[in-house]
Amino acid sequence: MIDPFSLAAGWLQEHVLIPILYATGGMEWEEISFGWALFACYGAAQVAVTFAICLPLERWRPVEHWPDSKAVWVDVLYTILSRVGILPLVTFVLFYQIQVTLNGWLSDHGWVPPTLERVFPALLGHYLITFFLYAIILDFAEYWRHRLSHTFGWWWGLHSLHHAQRQMTFWSDDRNHILDDIIGFVWFMTVALLIGIPPLQFPLLVLLLRLLESLSHANARLSFGRIGERLLISPRFHRAHHGILAAGQRSCNYGAILPWWDMLFGTADFGRDYARTGDPSAEEALATGSYLQQQVAGVRRMARLAGWTATPARVRARRSPGR
Amino acid sequence: MRALLTALLIFAAAPAGAANLAIVINSGDASLSVLDGTTGAELRRVPVLREPHHFALSPDGKELLVGDAGGNEMLFLDPQTGEIRRRMPVADPYQLGFSPNGKWLVVTGLARNQVDIYDAATMQLAKRFPAKSMPSHIAFSPDSSMAYATLQGTNALVAYDLNHLQQAWMAQVGNTPAGVLWHNGQLLVADMGTDYVAIVDPVDGRVVNHIVTGRGAHQIFLSPDGKLLYVNNRVDGTTTALDARTLSPVRTYRVPGGPDCIEFAPDGKLWITQRFAQKVAILDPASGALRSVPVGRSPHGIYLTDAARSHG
Numbered sequence: 113m114i115d116p117f118s119l120a121a122g123w124l125q126e127h128v129l130i131p132i133l134y135a136t137g138g139m140e141w142e143e144i145s146f147g148w149a150l151f152a153c154y155g156a157a158q159v160a161v162t163f164a165i166c167l168p169l170e171r172w173r174p175v176e177h178w179p180d181s182k183a184v185w186v187d188v189l190y191t192i193l194s195r196v197g198i199l200p201l202v203t204f205v206l207f208y209q210i211q212v213t214l215n216g217w218l219s220d221h222g223w224v225p226p227t228l229e230r231v232f233p234a235l236l237g238h239y240l241i242t243f244f245l246y247a248i249i250l251d252f253a254e255y256w257r258h259r260l261s262h263t264f265g266w267w268w269g270l271h272s273l274h275h276a277q278r279q280m281t282f283w284s285d286d287r288n289h290i291l292d293d294i295i296g297f298v299w300f301m302t303v304a305l306l307i308g309i310p311p312l313q314f315p316l317l318v319l320l321l322r323l324l325e326s327l328s329h330a331n332a333r334l335s336f337g338r339i340g341e342r343l344l345i346s347p348r349f350h351r352a353h354h355g356i357l358a359a360g361q362r363s364c365n366y367g368a369i370l371p372w373w374d375m376l377f378g379t380a381d382f383g384r385d386y387a388r389t390g391d392p393s394a395e396e397a398l399a400t401g402s403y404l405q406q407q408v409a410g411v412r413r414m415a416r417l418a419g420w421t422a423t424p425a426r427v428r429a430r431r432s433p434g435r
Numbered sequence: 436m437r438a439l440l441t442a443l444l445i446f447a448a449a450p451a452g453a454a455n456l457a458i459v460i461n462s463g464d465a466s467l468s469v470l471d472g473t474t475g476a477e478l479r480r481v482p483v484l485r486e487p488h489h490f491a492l493s494p495d496g497k498e499l500l501v502g503d504a505g506g507n508e509m510l511f512l513d514p515q516t517g518e519i520r521r522r523m524p525v526a527d528p529y530q531l532g533f534s535p536n537g538k539w540l541v542v543t544g545l546a547r548n549q550v551d552i553y554d555a556a557t558m559q560l561a562k563r564f565p566a567k568s569m570p571s572h573i574a575f576s577p578d579s580s581m582a583y584a585t586l587q588g589t590n591a592l593v594a595y596d597l598n599h600l601q602q603a604w605m606a607q608v609g610n611t612p613a614g615v616l617w618h619n620g621q622l623l624v625a626d627m628g629t630d631y632v633a634i635v636d637p638v639d640g641r642v643v644n645h646i647v648t649g650r651g652a653h654q655i656f657l658s659p660d661g662k663l664l665y666v667n668n669r670v671d672g673t674t675t676a677l678d679a680r681t682l683s684p685v686r687t688y689r690v691p692g693g694p695d696c697i698e699f700a701p702d703g704k705l706w707i708t709q710r711f712a713q714k715v716a717i718l719d720p721a722s723g724a725l726r727s728v729p730v731g732r733s734p735h736g737i738y739l740t741d742a743a744r745s746h747g
Contacts, residue, residue: 118463118713118732119713122692122711122712122713123711125693125711126672126691126692126693126711126712130651130669130670130693130711131670134628134650134651134670137610137611137628139587139610139611139627139628139651140568140569140587140588140611140627140628142627142669143545146463146710146711146732146733147463150463208505208546209546211505213546213547215507215526216507216526216527216544216546216547217526218507220526227484227506229484230484236482236484237466237482310465310485310486310505
């Protein structure tokens with residue numbers, strides 16, 4: 113039986129992408145257009161699934177009520193830009209090209225590029241198992257990327273855009289500075305290349321991780337229980353990371369999907385309950401500005417925290433101690 | 436003639452009672468589908484590493500080489516069963532073909548912009564030609580002195596002198612050239628960005644004429660009896676039959692789903708991979724009747740164990 117995503121991707125490829133490529137003189141890309149189509153379908157489905165799961169949860173048991181939700185709309189824009197089409201297309205094309213080039217070069221020099229299936233041949237053909245193994249490895253890498261983004265001042269300047277949201281909802285996961293996204297993408301891709309993730313699985317893994325990350329940002333009073341909280345990151349666990357007391361370089365609960373890394377490296381805090389979110393030290397544009405205003409403010413803050421520009425007294429006064 | 440000889444060789448090499456199978460290369464699934472060669476029912480699926488596309492039968496007919504471009508690996512299969520016998524690291528083996536004399540194996544690296552010439556006997560790399568960009572399909576002159584490769588990204592056809600292992604010429608041949616075939620002293624090049632097959636002079640790459648077939652002309656196959664050429668038109672979703680002698684269109688068949696590679700079954704039917712539909716179409720060219728059987732994602736090359744064939 114052909115899976116519905118493949119069917120939809122085939123239809124999209126045959127009736128939309130290929131005619132566009134033909135009309136615009138881009139038929140040389142037809143070979144990899146299936147990958148584009150497939151991940152556009154996955155991206156759209158993922159947003160729909162996220163919406164279907166998270167919205168009822170937020171309505172059912174909201175942590176916070178706001179008089180209006182204007183600040184959330186910019187997060188919706190971030191999500192659409194990030195997930196439906198653009199991110200998967202760019203990641204697939206770049207990842208595919210880089211992986212084939214790099215691995216081909218390694219093959220030329222007599223070294224077989226590393227893949228899980230080569231190290232453990234029994235995994236060959238067991239796509240689901242390898243998929244989850246890759247997901248665990250990537251989640252570990254994500255923990256450290258995220259933790260480092262809170263460690264270095266300049267990086268925190270960019271990442272603080274993500275934390276500035278005082279109306280955190282499931283849409284907030286993609287609320288990132290574009291430079292922070294690029295760094296995250298390069299990090300993710302480097303790890304993926306090192307462990308030999310198949311190009312067709314790469315955006316799928318991105319989407320799976322992002323789906324669970326969306327849930328963890330939901331404005332929902334939801335815990336997975338004493339044991340469940342230690343198996344999978346819940347909205348309660350991740351909200352502690354976004355709490356106003358955790359904003360900045362001394363935070364907790366950095367994990368994306370699995371809390372294991374926080375538990376292993378001593379950064380887990382299971383004790384905080386549904387804190388208010390936001391970063392009191394952030395300038396207002398980072399919290400409630402438009403998309404462009406937030407991007408500009410993020411660069412400004414990065415430059416300040418990196419020491420590239422003088423810190424205005426007004427802003428200095430608002431910065432929290434210890435950062 | 437070459438196809439007939441190849442077919443005879445296969446029949447001679449086939450063990451008594453060998454199953455009649457179709458092996459389909461699922462480029463989007465990292466797998467091979469092994470089908471019943473009569474009914475088209477999928478019998479099993481063989482996992483490979485990443486992204487296989489095309490095949491070539493070894494000159495002695497004893498091995499079927501499948502290139503896993505994404506996995507940078509060449510697979511050597513039992514051509515009767517589809518069983519993988521061995522693997523070998525090879526950089527980006529997208530399309531592959533043996534020279535008619537069996538001396539050389541030519542491999543195009545679509546993603547790495549290279550054309551590799553291997554000594555077929557030892558599988559040692561004899562020469563690597565940088566080939567910008569996107570080298571895709573391969574043809575040979577019957578005397579094995581020349582190999583030709585289409586460059587999809589730069590709208591060119593490149594010729595290599597196999598006697599001296601050097602590039603002979605490169606010429607513009609249209610828009611996104613894909614399939615290429617030596618035919619009656621000329622080269623036929625399917626221009627995927629157009630609706631025609633270009634007729635090219637093999638001496639210098641000059642385009643001497645066009646034959647309109649359909650939008651997205653992709654690949655060209657000579658029928659086992661040598662009387663017809665079949666051209667798959669990727670955008671229109673059609674297969675055009677040309678008179679092999681006059682090159683005039685004879686009939687156009689509707690084959691939706693991005694028709695790509697063709698194999699010729701002994702009963703006269705054409706087995707055509709449908710890239711976008713994840714199926715293999717079985718076309719009766721006499722009646723035009725078409726039925727499809729499901730396979731894996733983005734099926735590309737197809738091989739029938741008991742058929743005369745053209746290219747993978």
